[in-house]
Structures are given as C-alpha cells and as structure tokens.
Amino acid sequence: MSILTFVGAGQMASALSFPVTQNGHQVRLVGTPLDRDIIDVARKTGFHATLKRQLPPKGVKYYQIEEITAALDGADAVLCGVSSFGVDWFADNILPLIPENIPLLSVTKGMIDLEDGSMITYPHYFASKLPQGKKLSINAIGGPCTSYELADGDHSAVAFCGDDIEILRMFKQLFESPYYHISLSTDVIGVECAVALKNVYALGVSLAVxxxxxxxxxxxxxxxxxxxxFGQSMKEMKNLLLLMGGHEDNIIYGAGDLYVTIFGGRTRKIGALLGRGFSFDDAISELEGVTLESIVIATxxxxxxxxxxxKGIIDLSDFPLLIHVDNIINNGAAVDIPWKSFETEKI
Incomplete structure (x- = not known):
C-alpha cells in the first residue's frame, strides 16, 4: 500500500481518489484555505459538496491546510489539485515542504506567458519556483476527463507526462484502473500545451452554441x-503546439479535451452567453462564483x-479565432465570427 497526499480538494483531485483507493492505496486529501467547508463536510459525511458524490468510504483521510505536515509525513507521492488560480499559492507554500525523494503529480492545466512572448508549462513554472538548490520530480496529467464522470467510473483516457519515464510508470501503477486509462509521455511541453489550449478554443467553439x-x-x-x-481551433492549436516546441502527436489530448469541454462545463457556459449577445462583464456576472480558467489561458x-x-516571428492572421476571443474578453468586442479569415486555398 502506498500513501498519496492530495493537496487541493477540488473536484478533479477528489475524483482521482476513486481509482487510487480501488487499487488499495491510501489518499490523504488536504484542503486549501478555500476548501475548508469541503473538508469539514467530507469528514462528517464522506460527501464532496462540489463534486456532489460520496467519496470512497475506505482509504481517504481528510486534512485541513494547517495539518499539511502530518499529511505529508510518510507519503510516497504528492498530487497538486489546485486550479490555475492557486498555482502561485502552491508554489510558495507547498513546494518547499515536499521532500526531494517524493515525486509530484499535478492536475492543473494551463501555461504562463513570459515577457519575451514565450510560454511555459506549469511543471516548468513549478521547477523555476523551487528553493535554490532543491530538485523535485514534477509531473502532470493531461487529457479529456471530467471529474464527475471519472468518479462514476466512465472510461477515460489521459496522459501522464514528466521527464523520467520510470517515475511515470510508477504513477501509472498507482492510478491506472479498468476505466482510467493512462498513456505516458516525456514531452511535457506537448501534452501540457495541448490541454491548456483547449480552454481557449472551447470558449471559441461555444460562441456558436x-x-x-x-x-x-x-x-x-x-x-x-x-x-x-472546432476545425479552425484544431488548426490554430496545432500551430501553437509546434510554435511552443511540443510534438504534434500530442494534439490528440487537446482535441479530446476540447471535445469534452464543448459539451459541458464552465467554458461552454461563458462562450454560449457571449454568443447570445451578453457583454463580457454581464456574462461574468451571470456566472458569479464560477472559476473560469479559460479566461486566464485565453488572455x-x-x-x-x-x-x-x-517581433515578426509569426503572422497574427494565422490565429483569427484566438484573436477574436481575446478581443471579446479583453477589448469589449461583440461576437462576430471572422468566417472569411478561416478560408484557405491549397494548390
């Protein structure tokens, strides 16, 4: 039996407790400062208030953030379960506490843009935030998987990515189940870029809804x-994936993630409201209290x-859907899909 400490009691991290405990391992679910109510309710009833599911009756122990030291004691691995909005909090408060011999696996999807126009994945960002001289194996999960369907045992196919294939194989043994299917890749940029970009383009496709x-x-x-x-999204996503240094084969994870996100969830809601004619501010007000990571990654x-x-490195006209989405959410533009700009002529 292995002990896995999950930091962040959000929906996806909590859903991952199902395959792990079904494999006979123990999960220590640690709430962030924003998860206090979730942990309190789960301790008393086993019910997850936002996932709206009973968590596994055996194998899960619950901790508030001030109990993090006890939750890490004796752990074999750590899972980062925060949203994009919690990345800096995790880097500043949790990374320094994780011993070098304990590998980290992150469920957080997204990228960070730098002043020179390049973008880096969250695993690379975490590595840059480690205390001087500290080394840590930082890995991540990408691919199409909604938390509630994972908790219900629906078949899901994802990719675990990281620099060390042996550590990835170890994680696969911990998490893989008859319904949770895991591929492995050392192309961290490719996997993480592909699944981050789906948030941008799921909003774009949802405008049509x-x-x-x-x-x-x-x-x-x-x-x-x-x-x-959807087709235009895949074209732009592939160009961005190659631009950022990822292998084009990993576009499959972005495509699957784009598909599942369009059919439901928060990004579909904001895109549909914008398509109906809501201003960006009114649409945000309509979804008050909903975490919208798509806005962050699109921006x-x-x-x-x-x-x-x-800088002349790329042509802005190659990304008309991305730029239109950005103009809507950041410049107050009305929805007016640039259909003509999608047309091509191949000889």
Whole structure:
C-alpha cells in the first residue's frame, strides 16, 4: 500500500481518489484555505459538496491546510489539485515542504506567458519556483476527463507526462484502473500545451452554441458552425503546439479535451452567453462564483501571440479565432465570427 497526499480538494483531485483507493492505496486529501467547508463536510459525511458524490468510504483521510505536515509525513507521492488560480499559492507554500525523494503529480492545466512572448508549462513554472538548490520530480496529467464522470467510473483516457519515464510508470501503477486509462509521455511541453489550449478554443467553439440559441436562449442548436469552429481551433492549436516546441502527436489530448469541454462545463457556459449577445462583464456576472480558467489561458495565449507577431516571428492572421476571443474578453468586442479569415486555398 502506498500513501498519496492530495493537496487541493477540488473536484478533479477528489475524483482521482476513486481509482487510487480501488487499487488499495491510501489518499490523504488536504484542503486549501478555500476548501475548508469541503473538508469539514467530507469528514462528517464522506460527501464532496462540489463534486456532489460520496467519496470512497475506505482509504481517504481528510486534512485541513494547517495539518499539511502530518499529511505529508510518510507519503510516497504528492498530487497538486489546485486550479490555475492557486498555482502561485502552491508554489510558495507547498513546494518547499515536499521532500526531494517524493515525486509530484499535478492536475492543473494551463501555461504562463513570459515577457519575451514565450510560454511555459506549469511543471516548468513549478521547477523555476523551487528553493535554490532543491530538485523535485514534477509531473502532470493531461487529457479529456471530467471529474464527475471519472468518479462514476466512465472510461477515460489521459496522459501522464514528466521527464523520467520510470517515475511515470510508477504513477501509472498507482492510478491506472479498468476505466482510467493512462498513456505516458516525456514531452511535457506537448501534452501540457495541448490541454491548456483547449480552454481557449472551447470558449471559441461555444460562441456558436450561443449564436444558435439566440438572445432569449430558446434557439435550436446548430452543429455545422460548431464543427467549423472546432476545425479552425484544431488548426490554430496545432500551430501553437509546434510554435511552443511540443510534438504534434500530442494534439490528440487537446482535441479530446476540447471535445469534452464543448459539451459541458464552465467554458461552454461563458462562450454560449457571449454568443447570445451578453457583454463580457454581464456574462461574468451571470456566472458569479464560477472559476473560469479559460479566461486566464485565453488572455495569456493571445498576449504571447501578439508579442511574437510584433517581433515578426509569426503572422497574427494565422490565429483569427484566438484573436477574436481575446478581443471579446479583453477589448469589449461583440461576437462576430471572422468566417472569411478561416478560408484557405491549397494548390
């Protein structure tokens, strides 16, 4: 039996307790300062308030953040379960506490843009934030997987990525189950870039959902326009993946993640509201209290692309959907899909 300490009691981290405990291992679920109520309720009833599922009755112990030292004592591995908004908190408060011999696996999807226009993955960002001289194996999960369906045992196929294939194989043994299927890759940039970008483009495709629904939300859903935007999304995502140094094969994880995100979740909601004619501020107000990581990654990606275009490294016209999404959320533009700019002529 291995002991895994999950830091962050969000939906995905908590859902991962199912395959781990079913494999006979123990999970120590540690809430962040924002998860106090989740941990309190789970301790009393085993029910996860936001995942809306009973967590495994055996093999899960619950800890508040001030009990982190006890939760890490004797652990064989650590899982980072915070959202993009908690990345700096995790880097500043948790990374220094993890012993060098304990590998880290992160569920957080996203990237950070730098002043020179480049972007780095969260694993690389975590590595840059380690105390001087400290080394830590930092790995991540990417791919199409919603937390509630994972908790229900629906078949899911993901990728674990990191620099050391042997550590990835160890993680696979801990997490793999008859319904949780895990591929392994040492192309951290490729996997992490692909799954981060899906947030940008899921919002873009969801604009078509709202346009079909109309201002009152009663219109019939159209699929041609969604499919067209999906295709344009894949084209731009592939170009960005190669630009950032990832292998194009990993686009499959972004494609799957894009597909599942379009069919439900927070990003679909904000995209549909914008498509129906809501201003960005009104759409955000409508979804008050909902964490929207898609806005963060869309802003960062567009900022990176604009900087690279200014340097003449890329042509901004190669990313019309990304730039339109950025103009909507950051410049107050109305939804007006740039259909003509998607057309090509191949000889």
């Amino acid at each position: 709202g346009l079909a629904q109309g201002p009152d939300g009663t219109g019939i859903q159209h699929f041609n326009s969604q499919a067209a935007l 960062r990606t567009a900022r990176s692309v604009r900087r690279l275009a200014e």
